[in-house]
Amino acid sequence: EAQVTQNPRYLITVTGKKLTVTCSQNMNHEYMSWYRQDPGLGLRQIYYSMNVEVTDKGDVPEGYKVSRKEKRNFPLILESPSPNQTSLYFCATRAFSGQGPYEQYFGPGTRLTVT
């Protein structure tokens, strides 16, 4: 079964305590991406990766880091979380080529609260 998994699903943490949200996919997709969702703002892209060791910034990369050492995994790292990073985070994947397909598959989300 095609799957995108995220862990943890829920996390409450304190300001400044480093954390990692993991994302894993079993579809052998080249493209992986992280989004944050905030009320009234839709989804905003944080970082994306077009393949192993190839990453680039989305629209809101400040305060986040990513790595892509393996094709199936794309962790999101918050080195020093702040309350404005409280949000719902989604990982998504798709196959990547200039002609598509462009359909993205989303993970179940990680609800992060930073106090």
Place this chain on the structure above:
Amino acid sequence: SQQGEEDPQALSIQEGENATMNCSYKTSINNLQWYRQNSGRGLVHLILIRSNEREKHSGRLRVTLDTSKKSSSLLITASRAADTASYFCAFINTGGFKTIFGAGTRLFVKA
């Protein structure tokens, strides 16, 4: 910001009625997609329309795209209570790398 804009922000209709949502964007696009999200869950892909297409159908869904106006609409016909969800448009820039989402339309279908 390159973010897409959607209207209305919220829509409440009776079961059986049609629901129309609109999306506008500012950049050049390769394609435009519509996604559905149930209450805080992951998004599910509904339909994609390419920049050289004007209209596309899938079941009760009809999507139009007007590249001259940089806008798209999603029509859900004969709505059902189970259609209650948030709907987002998303477009991929011409490089095919970035995906930009609209702010979403919350649809509530009353039984």
